[in-house]
Amino acid sequence: MTLADIGANExxxxxxxxxxxxxxxxEExxxxxxxxxxxxxVANALIVANQVGEEYKQNGPL
Structure with missing residues (x-):
């Protein structure tokens, strides 16, 4: 899953x-x-997780 999959493009x-x-x-x-x-x-984790998701969608499992 990527950020684009939930409507957050670019x-x-x-x-x-x-x-x-x-x-x-x-409070969180x-x-x-x-x-x-x-x-x-947290911001870096969001970006990296999105990159991993994009790679998975393009190339399949690592």
Whole structure:
């Protein structure tokens, strides 16, 4: 699955960072992880997961 599959076409890093900022507000459950996570890590994870999804759709399993 990719971001395009859920209607989010051509997501920029800045847009991913905006989503990450909301995911990292103090009230969110992301802070229940056993290690600290910051906004940049979340944004990067969104971008990389999308890239992996795109590669999978084009080439099949790794």
């Amino acid at each position: 997501v920029t890093y800045e847009q991913a960072l905006e989503v990450a900022k909301k995911a990292c507000i103090p 459950s992301i802070h229940s992880m056993p290690f600290p996570i910051d906004e940049e890590q």
